[in-house]
Amino acid sequence: MMGGFFVRSAPSTRCLLVALAAILSVPFSVPASAQEKSVKPGINKGDEKADAQRRATQYERASRDVVQKLDAIVAACRLKPGMSVADVGAGSGLFTRPLARKVAPGGKVYAVEIAKKFVDHIEKTCREQGIDNVTGVLGTPVSAELPAESVDVVFTCDTYHHFEYPYKMLASIHRALRPGGRLVIVDYKKEEGVSPKWVFGHVRADMKLVVKEVTEAGFKLIDTDRKLLKIQYVARFEKVE
16 A cells, blocks of 8 residues: 555556656756766866966956956845855956955955965955955865855856866855855856857856756756846856755
8 A cells, every 4th residue: 555545566557656756866866976977077177277367367358248247247146245155166356356345344255266376366366455355265176165054145157167067066055055045157158149159169058957957956046137248148046945
């Protein structure tokens, strides 16, 4: 007897039960199994060896859409003084510094990078600009290396497609966020007629796949903005307990 119904031992019935169990387990088993191999081997090799100052010039050039729309992107994070924020994949600190100003006074920003030279560069530029509420964090390909429930918002710009182990990284971000915390992702559209040709070879996941992976990792989608930026989108999520 199961759930008030008599279950026969016929092979077809047993197969049905096995299939049903498999379906019910998919949201939990897929993310775990997806971690055995990198989804984009070698994508971060260039950044690990790059000159931080030279990359800063590249990342922060005035012609970039994210630079021109920087204030609008920061505004989309809906920050308040006193909040704690993690800039995951902070790069040269392009967003770290304005995020830090936005949460002052009393707030804090963790600048997370997997290359120590970028962490050092961010801390140096913050000191030079009198920004004292930024802490550099050396992350790993599988973890943002942040304490549990330590931040209100996680922000990542042009970085999601660099996650070699997206479910493991998302799990670490989920742990780091406080209840009701938000994840804001800015990444490249991957659409014919919209995206530059290089995007198709460099960017693994389009927006639809990113939303799928993030929601499977324990977040719910709040909204997306495809109009703010020319070749990128903004997607906002909320942590689900």
